[in-house]
Amino acid sequence: MxxxxxxxxxxxxxxxxxxxxxxxxxxxxxxxxxxxxxxxxxxxxxxxxxxxxxxxxxxxxxxxxxxxxxxxxxxxxxxxxxxxxxxxxxxxxxxxxxxxxxxxxxxxxxxxxxxxxxxxxxxxxxxxxxxxxxxxxxxxxxxxxxxxxxxxxxxxxxxxxxxxxxxxxxxxxxxxxxxxxxxxxxxxxxxxxxxxxxxxxxxxxxxxxxxxxxxxxxxxxxxFLSTLSTFTQEVFSGVSVIKAYALEPRINTELGTLALEGKNKSMNLAxxxxxxxxxxxxxxxxxxxxxxxxxxxxxxxxxxxxxxxxxxxxxxxxxxxxxxxxxxxxxxxxxxxxxxxxxxxxxxLEAPEIVNTVNELTPIKGKIEFKNVTFTYEDTEITALKNLSFTIEAGETVAILGKTGSGKSTILDLVARLYDVTSGEILIDDIPIQQLNIDSLRKAVGAVPQDAFLFSDSIKNNIKFGKEDATDEEVVQAAKEAVVHQNIKGFSKEYDTVLGERGITLSGGQKQRVSIARALLKDPQIYLFDDCLSAVDTETEEEILSNLKKASTNKTTLIVSHRVSSAKNADRVLVLKDGELLQEGSHEQLNNKEGYYKELYITQLAENTS
Structure with missing residues (x-):
């Protein structure tokens, strides 16, 4: 009634x-x-x-x-x-x-x-x-x-x-x-x-x-309690910055003002x-x-x-x-x-922009083709890709280089179909990406984002996030391939160490490597690495790249990076500028041509030898 x-x-x-x-x-x-x-x-x-x-x-x-x-x-x-x-x-x-x-x-x-x-x-x-x-x-x-x-x-x-x-x-x-x-x-x-x-x-x-x-x-x-909670959450999250700039007195004053305002509102209610x-x-x-x-x-x-x-x-x-x-x-x-x-x-009532149009599972082999793809972000109206075309064969390793804002990460998001293109077409195994079962596509993808995200759980469970039924031996092997096993062994509880919020317990490089271990454990058909080695030293990077080359045999691999060292062993390199394809070829081919890639290589080589 x-x-x-x-x-x-x-x-x-x-x-x-x-x-x-x-x-x-x-x-x-x-x-x-x-x-x-x-x-x-x-x-x-x-x-x-x-x-x-x-x-x-x-x-x-x-x-x-x-x-x-x-x-x-x-x-x-x-x-x-x-x-x-x-x-x-x-x-x-x-x-x-x-x-x-x-x-x-x-x-x-x-x-x-x-x-x-x-x-x-x-x-x-x-x-x-x-x-x-x-x-x-x-x-x-x-x-x-x-x-x-x-x-x-x-x-x-x-x-x-x-x-x-x-x-x-x-x-x-x-x-x-x-x-x-x-x-x-x-x-x-x-x-x-x-x-x-x-x-x-x-x-x-x-x-x-x-x-x-x-x-x-x-x-x-x-x-008001939401406002107060937001304020305190930001203070706790940014406590290192507050201490570094000696802002404690100002923060205390601001909190006191908020607390007084909250008291007055509560008294009006009472x-x-x-x-x-x-x-x-x-x-x-x-x-x-x-x-x-x-x-x-x-x-x-x-x-x-x-x-x-x-x-x-x-x-x-x-x-x-x-x-x-x-x-x-x-x-x-x-x-x-x-x-x-x-x-x-x-x-x-908010309709999903990405809709799964295929109910039956669709096997993924790994061929990727962009045909005149243009993509504009709706929130900022920035056109990240402009009439971009290229083909990556199944099992091929391709490095994508370019300056910040050139559209590198956008390519990875589109391959995983986190967005749909504004115009043009993306084909996976010669099939339009919208005609693939979205669950099949994403299960076939192992992605490591630029900003590695870890959950407030044990290191073991964070790695197993890519494969829940993995054995402890598989977890350890993935960690070894990501060159993070020795770091984990150094913790008192080793793989059972529970991480803080967003993985704050670990350093930036350790978080990236745990994320790489997660992707390696999943063993997908397509690897998407988004500048995931930016926080590790050159020596560790070389070791990880060597392990990735072995692990990604017969797997399509896209490596986004600012470093030429990450691209040297790739089958091909795509160089982007302002969302357009500037150069394409192997490391040797591009290094023998005058252009952005060669300039970048010479600059980074000089930095490493200095």
Missing amino acids: ALDSCFLVIFGPFKIYIQVHVSVICMKELQHLNKYFKKYWKKLLVGIVITIIARMLQLVMPSYVNKSIGVVEQFMDSEIAESEAESLLLKFILIIVGAALLSGFFTFLMRQTIINVSRYIEYDLKNEVFDHYQLLSLNFYKKNRTGDLMNRISEDVNQVRLYAGPALMYGINTVTLFVCIIPIMFIKAPTLAAYALIPLPVLSVLIYHISKVIHKRSTVVQQ KVDAWFFPLMVMLIGISNIFVIYIGGKQFIDGEIESVGVIAEFILYVNMLTWPVAIIGWLTSIVQRAEASQKRINEFL
Whole structure:
């Protein structure tokens, strides 16, 4: 049942209030959850039935308290004997206690069903969002901040979970209690019921407005906490720079200013939050005063039969108080869930730029051909490649050289189909790259990026990232080929050493070599090395290149580099300038020609000998 329709059932007499506020609750975005409610409808149905049973059992107590007081009155008036009175009281007490125990038991079951379903929905929704994140292209991640992505899959999904669980549960509670209690009260004492219920809609309206203010101010506090977290994260990440420039006093001052601002925002929230329970207690008290005063007068005038009715009504009022108070809270939950689901839907509706058009697996041999390829980055509108054409045969090793910004790394990204070309065509094994199964293509690629990324995990698991079922012997062999084995052996826990965030435990050269070991362990058909030896010395570079030549036999290998030494042993060298092919040929051929390659070789040779 939609929560807005629940409110209409509950507050039929207070139609104006509902018409004003129910329009606030727009369910359009939350319709995305219908498939999950349908998936778990059996558990939800059981939960709803259990909830109704729990609340019905709760209604046993007031009526039997009334009966118990009636027994005492009868005994005082000598209408029944002491033994009979004691027997009846014991019976009624046992019924009250039994009903309370059963109500508590069913309340426990209620939470185990409805709240559990909300956790299942949270789990499914997080997986849906994460799976979609993985389908989206690199352009998407360039446009959106990591913190925002994390917030939508964590905090926003949690807000939606509150709607799917607690809001649903308390909504059913509220409906059940109002549908049952209000008719009982009017049947037993209409006038007393009317007076007793007067403060409740006032309480609901006040709590609603207070909840709105609390929601606004808590949102401000949460947003500020994100700012504070970002600031502290950057400080921790850049602590070496802060220390090097002796910026500690300035950072402390900035943090103090942020902390003071955060305190003021939190105090503004606390001042409004402090009204919540006092208002509730005051209006409950007013209802109880009405019940006692009006009920007392009616008892004196003989309009009600027993003082027990007054006690029963006091219990009913107190039972209704919390459901009425949480109407505003429930409304706020729905509003927040609607806003959060809208933010989630924005990303879920984001269409992946790279689409897998082939379902069946496509074997990859390794031939690569660029035909008049032009590529422009969408975010910067920089044209990285301009009408570029070349062919790399399967099993061939090709080095790609050029100045910064010449388009070298872009070629590797296009081969792995991280982007699609703006114009022209890329063929893999003489098949247009869009007609290949994208999973087959990427499984056939072993890429080592320029900025080596390692996870906060053991060195062994970081290397095995390329092949999860690899044996320890295979991991060690890959590390040896990447010339990082001796470095790893120098750590106290060796391959079980857990790395810090982004592999900060290792030096730049060690991170690059662990990344190379990861690619070698994968043993793909196509190797893509993006300037992955920039942080190692010349001697280590020579050893790694020698090992790579052996490992990449019959494998297509593209080596992007600024160093001629990385290109010497390649079958061919492509020299790029401003996204265009400037020179092409073997090391010997290009070194015998006047041009960029020969100039670079002479310059770097002079640097190495000086």
